[in-house]
Amino acid sequence: MPLMMKAVVKTRAGPGFELCEAPIPQIGPKDILLRTRATSICGTDIHIYNWDTWAANRIKPPVIIGHEFCGDVVEIGGLVTEVKVGDFVSAESHIVDHTCDLCRTGMAHICRNTQIIGIDRDGSFAEYVAIPADNAWHNPPNMPPEIAALEENFGNAVHTALETPVVARKVLVTGCGPVGVMTIAVTRAAGARSIYASDVSDYRLNLAKKMGADLVVNPARENLTDLVLEATGGEGVDVLLEMSGAPSAIRDGLKLLKSGGHAVLLGLPSKPFEFDLANLVIMKGITLHGIAGRKLWETWYEIRGLLRSGAVNLEPVITHRFKLEEFQQAFETMISGNSGKVVLFP
Numbered sequence: 001m002p003l004m005m006k007a008v009v010k011t012r013a014g015p016g017f018e019l020c021e022a023p024i025p026q027i028g029p030k031d032i033l034l035r036t037r038a039t040s041i042c043g044t045d046i047h048i049y050n051w052d053t054w055a056a057n058r059i060k061p062p063v064i065i066g067h068e069f070c071g072d073v074v075e076i077g078g079l080v081t082e083v084k085v086g087d088f089v090s091a092e093s094h095i096v097d098h099t100c101d102l103c104r105t106g107m108a109h110i111c112r113n114t115q116i117i118g119i120d121r122d123g124s125f126a127e128y129v130a131i132p133a134d135n136a137w138h139n140p141p142n143m144p145p146e147i148a149a150l151e152e153n154f155g156n157a158v159h160t161a162l163e164t165p166v167v168a169r170k171v172l173v174t175g176c177g178p179v180g181v182m183t184i185a186v187t188r189a190a191g192a193r194s195i196y197a198s199d200v201s202d203y204r205l206n207l208a209k210k211m212g213a214d215l216v217v218n219p220a221r222e223n224l225t226d227l228v229l230e231a232t233g234g235e236g237v238d239v240l241l242e243m244s245g246a247p248s249a250i251r252d253g254l255k256l257l258k259s260g261g262h263a264v265l266l267g268l269p270s271k272p273f274e275f276d277l278a279n280l281v282i283m284k285g286i287t288l289h290g291i292a293g294r295k296l297w298e299t300w301y302e303i304r305g306l307l308r309s310g311a312v313n314l315e316p317v318i319t320h321r322f323k324l325e326e327f328q329q330a331f332e333t334m335i336s337g338n339s340g341k342v343v344l345f346p
C-alpha cells in the first residue's frame with residue numbers, strides 16, 4: 001500500500017482549504033481503515049470553508065475535512081470483530097465515549113465527549129480515512145457510492161422529520177439546502193397534510209418541489225408570512241422544521257407556528273443572534289427541539305427502512321459530482337446555491 005495520499009486540508013485559521021499530500025492514517029486496535037469511495041459536502045463544511053465564528057471557535061487546524069462518506073474496508077485493527085476487510089460501509093461521523101451519563105441513558109447522539117470526524121479529527125476528503133469500527137454501518141455491496149455517502153446527512157433529515165409527529169399536520173420547512181429537501185421527502189413519507197418550504201435560491205425551491213413540497217416561497221422577493229397564512233386559512237403551521245440557520249427564517253418560522261406547535265431546529269446560525277423569546281416561544285406555548293446528529297442507532301435503522309422500502313428516493317438530491325482535486329469548484333458550486341448535494345470522488 002502507498003504511504004501518502006491526497007487530502008483536502010484546513011491548513012490554517014482563515015477561509016479556504018488546500019489540496020495536500022498527507023500520510024495515510026495509522027489505525028489503532030479498535031479502528032478500521034477505509035479507501036474512500038465517495039464523500040459529500042455538508043453545509044457544515046461551508047461554515048469551515050468560510051471560517052465563520054462557529055468554525056473559528058471549533059476547528060483546530062491542520063485537519064482533513066469531510067464527514068459524509070463511504071468506503072471499502074482495507075485494514076482492520078486487532079480487536080475488530082464486526083467488520084471485515086472488503087466490507088462496504090458508511091460512517092456515523094460522531095465518535096462517542098459510550099461511558100458518560102448521556103451515552104448510558106440512551107442519548108449517545110449528544111454524548112458529552114463527542115468528537116466529530118472531519119471536524120475534531122481527520123476526515124474523509126482524502127483517499128483513505130480511519131474510523132473506529134463502532135462507527136461503521138454496513139451497506140449492500142451494490143448500493144451506489146454517492147447514496148451511501150449521503151446516508152449520514154440523510155440521517156439529519158430523518159432525525160428532524162421524525163422528531164415530532166407530522167402525520168396529517170401542516171409543516172413549514174425553512175431552508176431547502178440538501179438537508180432541507182431530504183427533510184421534505186421524509187415529511188411527505190411520514191404523511192404530512194401539507195408542506196410549505198422557503199429558500200432564497202430558486203434552484204433549491206425547484207428541488208424542494210421535486211422532493212414533495214406543496215408550496216415554495218422565496219423570501220428574498222415574496223412575503224413568506226402572508227403566503228403561508230393565506231395557505232393555512234390564517235392559522236399558521238403545526239410544525240416548523242428549521243433547516244437554514246438564517247435568523248430571519250427562524251423568526252418568521254416561529255411567527256408562523258401555531259400556538260402549542262413544535263419547532264424542530266437543525267440549521268446552525270453562523271453566530272449568536274437576538275429574537276423575541278417572550279412572544280415567539282414562551283407566550284405561544286411552543287416546544288423547541290434541538291437536533292444534533294443522528295440518534296444512535298435508531299436513526300440509522302430508519303435511514304435503512306426509508307431507503308430500502310422506496311419511501312424516499314435520494315437520487316434527485318445529488319446534482320453534482322467532482323473529483324477530489326476539483327474541490328474548489330465543488331465548494332463554489334455548493335455555495336452558489338445552484339446545486340443540491342455535491343459529491344466528491346477521491
Ligand code: NAD
Binds near residue numbers: 047156176243248
Ligand atoms: P445549506 O447551507 O446548503 O442549506 C441552508 C439553506 O438555507 C440554503 O439553501 C440557503 O439558501 C437557505 N437560506 C439562507 N437564508 C435563508 C432564509 N432567510 N430563508 C430560507 N432559507 C434560507 O446547508 P445544508 O447542508 O442543507 O444544512 C442545513 C443547515 O444545517 C446548515 O446550517 C448546517 O450547518 C446545519 N447542519 C446541522 C446539523 C446538526 O446536527 N444540527 C447537521 C448537518 C447540518
Ligand code: ZN
Binds near residue numbers: 099101
Ligand atoms: Zn458519552
